Amino acid sequence: MGVFIATYQVTADSLFLNLLGEYLDKAFLITGFLGIISTGIFSVLQNYIRFSRLALIVASGVLIFTLGVYILLHTGNADWQKPLVFAMFCSTGPIIALLLLTYWGTFGRLFNFRQSKRIIGWIDTGQLIAAIAASFIIPITAALVPDTTDYLMVCAGSILMVGILLFIISNNFNLVKDNPREVEATVRRESSLIRIFRNPYIVLMSMLLLVSMTAFILNQFSFQELIRVQYPNQRELTNFNAFFTGTVYALSLLMQTFVNNRIIGNYGLRISLFLLPVILGVLSLGSIIAGYSFGFDKTSSPAGFIYFFLFVASSRLFNWTLRDSLENPVFKLFFIPLDSRIRFNVQAKVEGLVNESSRFIAGLLIFGLAFIPSFEVIHISIFLLIISVVYMVVVNRLYNGYRKKIQEKLESSEFNQDKIEKGYAKITTQLEEMLTFTDSGKAVFSFRFLEKLNVNLVANWINTLIKNRDNSVRYYAQEKMNELKGLSVSDKYVIRIKDKSSITDRIKISPQDINQLLETGGDFPRTRLHRLCRSTNPTDRQYGAELILHSSHEDGLHYLVELLHDADSRVRITAIKSAVKRNNTEVIYALIKNLAYPQY
Secondary structure, three states: OHHHHHHHHHHHHHHHHHHHHHHHHHHHHHHHHHHHHHHHHHHHHOOOOOHHHHHHHHHHHHHHHHHHHHHHHHHOOHHHHHHHHHHHHHOHHHHHHHHHHHHHHHHHHHOOHHHHHHHOOOOOHHHHHHHHHHHHHHHHOOOOOOOHHHHHHHHHHHHHHHHHHHHHHHHHOOOOOOOHHHOOHHHHHHOOHHHHOOOHHHHHHHHHHHHHHHHHHHHHHHHHHHHHHHOOOHHHHHHHHHHHHHHHHHHHHHHHHHHHHHHHHHHHHHHHHHHHHHHHHHHHHHHHHHHHHHOOOOOOOHHHHHHHHHHHHHHHHHHHHHHHHHHHHHHHHOOOOOOOOOHHHHHHHHHHHHHHHHHHHHHHHHHHHOOOOOOOOHHHHHHHHHHHHHHHHHHHHHHHHHHHHHHHHHHHHHHHHHHHHHHHHHHHHHHHHHOOOOOHHHHHHHHHHHHHHOHHHHHHHHHHHHOOOOHHHHHHHHHHHHHHHOHHHHOOEEOOOOOHHHOOOOEEOOHHHHHHHHHOOOOOOHHHHHHHHOOOOHHHHHHHHHHHHOOOOOHHHHHHHHHOOOOOHHHHHHHHHHHHHHOOHHHHHHHHHHHOOOOO
16 A cells, blocks of 8 residues: 555656646645545445445555556547546545545454554554655666656556455454444434534544645645746656655654654643644745745746745655654544544544545635735745644644543543442442352352452452351362462471471471571561572572561562562562552552563
């Protein structure tokens, strides 16, 4: 998919700007209109066709269109060339939108929420790497492929592979909610366009998309107007487009790999979204100052045109990069507070239909500006500067709405939690009554269930089991008590051994340790704890972790923190048990920090 998107975009842009650059304003308008129609049809068909089948239909349609354009350009009438190139350029936005809806729709149905959180940061890395490679290969192969239209065969081959891979995925993996019949009628009603736009929060999200897409399209328009003047030769224009696109994708990959997590983690969502409009505003202001100071017409002031072009190209570079690598991933997080039942449908409509409607509105604005006689390309920079200010206002309002939505969700969760706690108390009472049953199966089952519900009350429930009249239940309770007190290790440490043959299985306590134990009134001496916890024998360290639970020395807590990081898993587990039972703030903090690492 990355190869297709990069190659198709470079090919369509280069052919159109070289042959039909004067119709750029009309092309943006038609692109937006086609985007609304295509994504609207896609949203409707989701309710009637399996998503896996719909994804294959999209891939097949793109393949047929690409091959059809290539064949007609090479074998058709010469008069068809310009209409075909115009159609090819106008289809870029809708095709990319449909492919991304297909990709992320398949992704959402393949993985659950926990898996998605773990892999969403790098799942599209393959697309970026392929796009980078495809973009830089185009100028390298200029001598081998002199005709830009020949790259459409690369597009056809790549989209054919996309269709094959989608077919393999749909046949070998389970897609959740693949069948539209699985979606309840109430969910469809609640996620209809009329319903979702009654929600002020979704309206704010749509406003952010509108402002973002308008800035993106205006920036793209001014950039493409300038490059068709700077590079009148088709091959030079193709090479520049390829290098520029490859640079954008390379920066996006670096942003996703090294920068995004730090920005979001250190500065939060609001600052992450502020970054794009601030940079866009600064560069737009720079292009305005350069244009009015040195000129922006290539014929009358070629040096000034270069300065103006560099500012516009830089704003296009950062706008495209930050929108793809930072804004879009952050924007997906704003769907989290929505009702989980309708979130998926709402996201498809907002990122599909609303996004393309925003593209149409931006195209309509450009089309209207073209009718103004005094309109110049520098005026786009003035519009971008104004939009940057509006952009920041919308981001701030959306972020406040996001916080309010999160608060409402938490308050709603508290209401549900009350109902859960009432049911929890009722179940706990019934299970505690079953602990006294003479039926060993019911008594043991009840204890194991209770053990999962609340580990802090295990000792009380073991005492209840010990009073059970059934011998097997009492034996089970005694074993659990031994395990709770750590006797599985401590019973290996004995004062005296009668049978010399069992000396390899037992560890004899020295007379000095016994004397120290008596001198301290039954408390474990510091020297003994130090020797056990720092021993090279893991059994000694495990025994030391058990003794710390019953020791009154604060030094023991220091050793316990060390044992939480022990190389032996048995020592770590025993240390965790002792840490929880000691209930010391320092140790609990160390325990929480320790459990954050998967290897522990």
